[in-house]
Amino acid sequence: MATIQRTTARVFYYARNVLRDIAPQALFRRRLAGRLEQARLSDQAVRRRLNYYNKLQHVFSPSPAAVRLDKLPSTPTMYYYDLKEFARYFDPALLVDVEFGDVIDVPKVPTLVKDRPIHADDENAVIMKFNKFRHFYMPADATAFADKRPAVVWRGDLNNPKRTRFLDAVRDLPFCDAGSHKPNAPAEYSKPFLSISQQQHYRYIVSLEGNDVATNLKWILNSNSLCLMPLPTYETWFAEKQLEAGVHYVPLDPDFADVTEKVRYFEHHPAEAQRIIAAANAYCRQFSNEQEEQAISLLVLYKYFVLSGQIKPDPEVWRFIQG
Structure with a gap:
C-alpha cells in the first residue's frame, strides 16, 4: 500500500523521464565527453565498483539479437527509463544486448541485466541499476x-x-x-x-x-x-x-x-x-552519493561499448577504468 510520499515520488520519476525523452537527445550526446571527464576524476571506489558490475575484459561482438539504443524495449517502463537515463549520452545507433526483468541464469553473451546468480563465471552478466525506484527505496528509521x-x-x-x-x-x-x-x-x-x-x-x-x-x-x-x-x-x-x-x-x-x-x-x-x-x-x-552512482552507471556502459568495438576509447578515461 503506497504512501502519499511514495506515490508523489513515482509521479515525479515518470515526469522527469518523460521530459528527458521529449528533450532533443543531441543535447545529451554533446555532454558525454564532459560527463566522462568528470567520472574519470572519481576515486578508487568508483573504479572498483564499475569493474565489479562490468567484469568484461575481452573484446566481443554484440549478438544478432542486440538492439539499437534508439530502439530499446519500452517495457517494463522503469527498466527502460533507468537504462535510457545513461544510454541517451551515446550514439543512438550503438547496439546492446539487454535483458529486462528477473534474470536467473548468466547470459550466453555480454548482456545488461538487473541481477545475476552468484557464482564465479558471471562475466557476461553486466549489472545496471535497473528498477531502482523499487529496489533502492531505503526510508529512514527513527526508532532505536x-x-x-x-x-x-x-x-x-x-x-x-x-x-x-x-x-x-x-x-x-x-x-x-x-x-x-x-x-x-x-x-x-x-x-x-x-x-x-x-x-x-x-x-x-x-x-x-x-x-x-x-x-x-x-x-x-x-x-x-x-x-x-x-x-x-x-x-x-x-x-x-x-x-x-x-x-x-x-x-x-x-x-x-x-x-x-x-x-x-x-x-x-x-x-x-x-x-x-x-x-x-x-x-x-555507499549508494547514497548520486554523483558517484551516475558516474558508475555511465562508465559501465562506456566500458561495454568500448569492448564491443563500437566506440574508440578516450585514452585518459580508459586508463582510469583499467587502473
Whole structure:
C-alpha cells in the first residue's frame, strides 16, 4: 500500500523521464565527453565498483539479437527509463544486448541485466541499476533498536519453496509475526499487510529471496533493525555477494531451525546486534552519493561499448577504468 510520499515520488520519476525523452537527445550526446571527464576524476571506489558490475575484459561482438539504443524495449517502463537515463549520452545507433526483468541464469553473451546468480563465471552478466525506484527505496528509521518490539517479522509473496519453508519453520514461534499478505496466500500462511514503517518497529526483520534477490534487503540493512537471512544466491547493483555474514547481517540455516537460537543470542547481546546494524548502515551509504552512482552507471556502459568495438576509447578515461 503506497504512501502519499511514495506515490508523489513515482509521479515525479515518470515526469522527469518523460521530459528527458521529449528533450532533443543531441543535447545529451554533446555532454558525454564532459560527463566522462568528470567520472574519470572519481576515486578508487568508483573504479572498483564499475569493474565489479562490468567484469568484461575481452573484446566481443554484440549478438544478432542486440538492439539499437534508439530502439530499446519500452517495457517494463522503469527498466527502460533507468537504462535510457545513461544510454541517451551515446550514439543512438550503438547496439546492446539487454535483458529486462528477473534474470536467473548468466547470459550466453555480454548482456545488461538487473541481477545475476552468484557464482564465479558471471562475466557476461553486466549489472545496471535497473528498477531502482523499487529496489533502492531505503526510508529512514527513527526508532532505536532497543525501543523496538523484541520479535521477528516477515511479509512477502510465497513465490518460491524457500519462503514457504521459512513459514513452516516459525509457525509456532510466539515471537514471530511472519506470513504473506497476498490475496492468494493459503489461509494457514495469511497475515495482514504491514508497511515498511510498521515492520521497522520490530527488532528482527527476515529477508528472503523471491524470484531472484530479496526486494526488502536494502531497506532492512538501512534500518535500525537486525537483518536475518540465508546466504544470498543472487546479486544486483547492491552487490549482495559482498555482504558478509555476521558483519552486515545474521545468517540463517537453510532449514531455518536456528531462528530461536539467533534471536535469543542477540536479545542477550544487544551491543553486538547494534554493531552489525551499524556496519549494515555503512554499507548502504555507499549508494547514497548520486554523483558517484551516475558516474558508475555511465562508465559501465562506456566500458561495454568500448569492448564491443563500437566506440574508440578516450585514452585518459580508459586508463582510469583499467587502473
